[in-house]
Amino acid sequence: MGEPAILVEGLTKSYGPVRALRGIDMAVPQGSVLGLLGPNGAGKTTAVRILATLLRPDAGRAVIVGHDVVREPDEVRATIGLTGQYAAVDENLTGRENLELVGRLLHVGRSAARARADELLADFDLVEAGRRPVRTYSGGMRRRLDLAASLVGRPAVLFLDEPTTGLDPRSRVGLWDVIARLVTEGTTILLTTQYLEEADRLADRIAVIDEGSVIAEGTSEELKDRLGEDVVELRLADRSRTEEGLALLRPLAAAEPAPDPETGRLNVPVRHAAGTLAEVVRRLDAAGLEVAELSLHRPSLDDVFLALTGRRAAHEAELETAGDAPERGRRQGRKAA
């Protein structure tokens, strides 16, 4: 194990009174993928913007392949690729021109920029589309082109800030395949996401971030051991007997079952859904507890947060989404910076 490709120590950043990052540490080994999982406003984008040299941290340090982001920004910029939350491609330029533009700004020389553009168009299945202006592209094609644009300089480290947000499921899976293939080629990736499934599928390690701090970190397996692989969600007909139900189900749970204070629903994370579901019903029935609702689902970001913090992530996330949060957050970020 050599030096980690991404090393972050005690990074903090505030926008006026808002503490976006409260001291985070990360070490991402070369060729691995770290998934930064958290709701809107958790500090994911701020972290990526600092690592990509767009923002200066208030304190702490970040080193990308041996280069400090504050002291050697140009060296860092020559090493990284950034794909933001919105496809940062020019509508009226063709796909190919968009890629050539990045190559020229990387100073690779005009013919190399052209050749690299052709290569990436082929890799991303955009050869035909490469001659058309981007305004004729679908959302998925735009994201693919945007990802291709961040790869022009063959970055050793790639930052993907919510790469699939707003995509339909099919395009999302398509983009996951592309990212997975990049990983096999040895690129180090830091990926932010609101989807547990996405982090699970792509990341070697997952860091859960909340209110500017990393609240849990580990491999997907380690998190599942803590949080369960599936979640049994149920509601008792008699809400006053919730505590009684909790006591009965606790021995079956992979992690502490959490009652939702608002709805009275119980979320019981379990390791093996198949056998456990029947056992849940048997135990409650034997105690004379009537079940009003029962369902089984894969853990979402919400469940992770409920298990880790005892509160829902969605509450803030929903509030923020209502006001087009990522955009607003970014703008506030710029203003404050």
Add this chain to the structure above:
Amino acid sequence: MTATTRSMVRVVPRTTRRSWWVVGDAATITWRNLLQVVRNPQLAVIDTITPIMFVLLFAYVFGGAIRVPGGDYISYLMPGIFVQTVVFGATGTAIGLAEDLQKGVVDRFRSLPMAPSAVLVGRTLSDALRNLYTVLVMTAVGYVIGFRFHGGLAGAVLALALVVGFGYAISWLSANIGLLAKSAQAAQGAIFIPVFPLTFASSAFVPVQTMPSWLRPIAEANPVTVVVNAARGLVSGAPDTATIVGALAWIVVIVLVFAPIALVNYRRRG
């Protein structure tokens, strides 16, 4: 994707020789901005139709109503329309920058090892070239309806250079508004607040002597008045050196004041 691993293309991002970058990167950004105009038929048509419309409207609507010294309103008018049009054209700098910021294009640029000033230099340059195109279209239309340069080729070139140079200077003021605005729409609204009084409280369309006494000194000191008067002298074949020097001084001062502020604002927008 497999092609990436056995790629034949050598791509080596360079991080040295920074002083060269500004020129090359600014040229690349200029190319990109102009390509966007050329590729957007609506924008290209607007850039052509607007100056034609301005010349014809002002010449025929105001032409009969406004009495000017010498009585040749079209020759009096053209330098005014030139300057007004390039100042309006410079508002495009604010809108274009705000759009690039909003769409995350500037984030991409800032994550590349390019010269930071190139985004601003390229933007103001491409807007100056758009303005040059507009002014040439207006000159052609003006010639059809009787406008003539009476100061020879040198006079004509210097007059147009002053006009386009002034538009370039205003682009740097405009750039700051684009960098501070929260959206392209906000930028569009904000930029006209300085631009309207600047263009209309001036000698662009009417002689300053016709204005009320409190407004007259303001209009006389207005850089638009100085540039319009300098261009008028050159167009009419009676150039006034002091006014030309004054116009050049305004251009230099505006750039020297607003370009550094714009660079600071660009770096600050993290």
